[in-house]
Amino acid sequence: MSAYDDLMAYQRETEALAQIAGRLSWDQETVMPRGAAPQRADEMAAIEGVLHARRMNPRVGEWLERCEADPTLDAVARAQLRHIRRTFERTTRLPAALASELARVTSRAQGEWALARASDDFAAFAPTLERVVRLKQEEAAALADGGELYDALLDDYEPGATAEKLTAMFGALRPRLVALRERVLGSDRRAPRVSGEFDEAAQLAMSTELALAFGYDMEHGRIDKAVHPFSSGSGLDVRITTRTQPRDPFNCFYSTIHEVGHAAYEQGIDDAYALTPLGQGVSMGVHESQSRIYENQIGRGRAFTGWLFDRMRKRFGDFGIRSADDFHAAVNYVHPGFIRTEADEVHYNLHVLMRFDLERAMIDGDLAVADLPDAWNARSARDFGVEVDRPSNGCLQDVHWSVGLFGYFPTYTLGNVYAGCLHAALRRDVPDLDAALAEGDTRPATGWLREKVQRHGGLMKPREVIASACGFEPSETPLLDYLEAKFSGIYGL
Known part of the structure; x- marks a missing residue:
């Protein structure tokens, strides 16, 4: 040998x-x-x-x-x-x-x-x-x-990234995100909300249907419940978890779709790379690009939510939404809130940017753990206009710091940026995509992602994967353009 x-x-x-x-x-x-x-x-x-x-x-x-x-x-x-x-x-x-x-x-x-x-x-x-x-x-x-101390931890999750580069990208994101947020919240149009209670067993059954619709291979995976949904494993054993809330079925459904995005990446990697360094996602930013494009650009898009509206009416009956357009608005309801994982697309990255700043300060020794709740609460009031009422809605809501995942949070927003680029390229390459999504058929989208991104595993460096798939260097512009177009349509801006 x-x-x-x-x-x-x-x-x-x-x-x-x-x-x-x-x-x-x-x-x-x-x-x-x-x-x-x-x-x-x-x-x-x-x-x-x-x-x-x-x-x-x-x-x-x-x-x-x-x-x-x-x-x-x-x-x-x-x-x-x-x-x-x-x-x-x-x-x-x-x-x-x-x-x-x-x-x-x-x-x-x-x-x-x-x-x-x-x-x-x-x-x-x-x-x-x-x-x-x-x-x-x-x-x-x-x-x-x-x-730099923080860069050393960040490199575990996004090789080649630095806090300096991410700060520049996030600085470019913030003004347009804040401006969009103010326009949406200032709109006279209000999105409807679902009403009633949704049986847990029925939610989990719908969750499994959605996982299968997005190509999750249940022969090599399983769905369980957890406090904080996550995906685990690679190769022939890739598992996901979800959670349920009686009055908010979207929490379950979109947590599932999000984790299926992660799992599909692992399941889509070339079999020849199994149990080697190439046999897993190349970075958490690229990983998050898959979960976010599955959840948001595909799963919350008007074409797919039209199909989901029909499926939910058949499974749950009347839940207070009268039309597919209203349902699309309900799925994409914009509101300031405490919880990152429940945040809409307009607010989500502002949550991540807050955590990025706080965890850098802790690692650099500029923020003591004892002062974290006050720092968190002040930033929440500034960024979201909400006063944190209890720690579970504030600095205790995420599991990441307890398990030592410092440097992980910024990859969520980096993944959103990558997803924005991939979505623009997907729409360019598959112009009739919505016709399939309206029938609940995600294969044109997920097949494109598998071919362009997932099958490569760790073969390329993170930014190279995205640039190769898209045909252009990644930037924040496609994400911001997508968000402004989508929410301007929903809220009549």
Whole structure:
């Protein structure tokens, strides 16, 4: 066997172990008994220790040097080496004890966050969050090697991105988003709302129908309930979760469609890349582009909501909406609110921009955890005009910080930007798309995305994937143009 063959055989075992770790996390958020949390924390720390040791094994470095000097390797092999080299160098800089402690603390913190959120008790959670932040600061210092702390964490989720570049992009987004928000909220037109209670079993049945309509392969996946919907896994085992609210079926339906976007990306990757670095989404920004275009540009578009309106009337009867146009407006109802995951497309990125600023301040040491609620509440009042009434509607609403995902939030808005670019290119390439969507047939859209984005997995770098799919460099302009056109039509602007 060649050095490359040896390296890839070793890497497949590492990837398999990482999938097992992911399955433990899925279990923890869905069916694990609450009392098992302390043991699960030790289990997660143990497997993280094994993974850390494998990823920084000196043999990996030796194999990489031999492979990188081999002129016969093709583009796929070179891409594999690029990912392995990056992981090897980052892992080597991170002390093994710190990696294991992070896994242990964040595993336990997740359950503690859920209890604090349920009881609206930030003070009970603050010491745990302080510990997570300290550990992430240590991790950032080890990885940054003298560079910006936040950039070192961001690189885990969006390789090549920097806070400086994202700040410039977000600065370009904010003025037009705020202006659109003010015009919509100042409009005389009001979107109708659904009324009544929606049976949970019926919501979940509709959720499964939607997942299948968007191409989710249930032979290699499943749908469960969780407090915070998520997607987990890759290759032949890709699972999603959703949630239900008795008076808001859209929360369930669009959470499902969103997570199916993530899952479809993983299920759509070339089978030849399974259990290799190329066998998963290349970045969270690209990942989010798939979930957001499935949820918003496709799922909340007028053509598809017309089909969904008919399906919901057959399943739920009268729910207070009289026409397909009114239903489209209801699905896209714009209102200032507390919760990011329930935010409309106009407000959503403002939620992300707030979290981006707050988490950078925490990592840089400019914002103490004890001061987070006041900082959050002040920013919420400024950005959304709403006074936060309780921590579960404020700084306890998201799971991300409890599990150490600092640097993750900005990829949500970056994913929206990418989705705007992909949607413009999709409409250009598939001009009769709405005719299919009006029949509930998403295949022209999802097939285009699979061919242009999903099948490549990690073969290209993040921005290269989007530029290759679209035929132009990604920018915020297509997203802003789409939002202004869509909501001007709904609200008569």
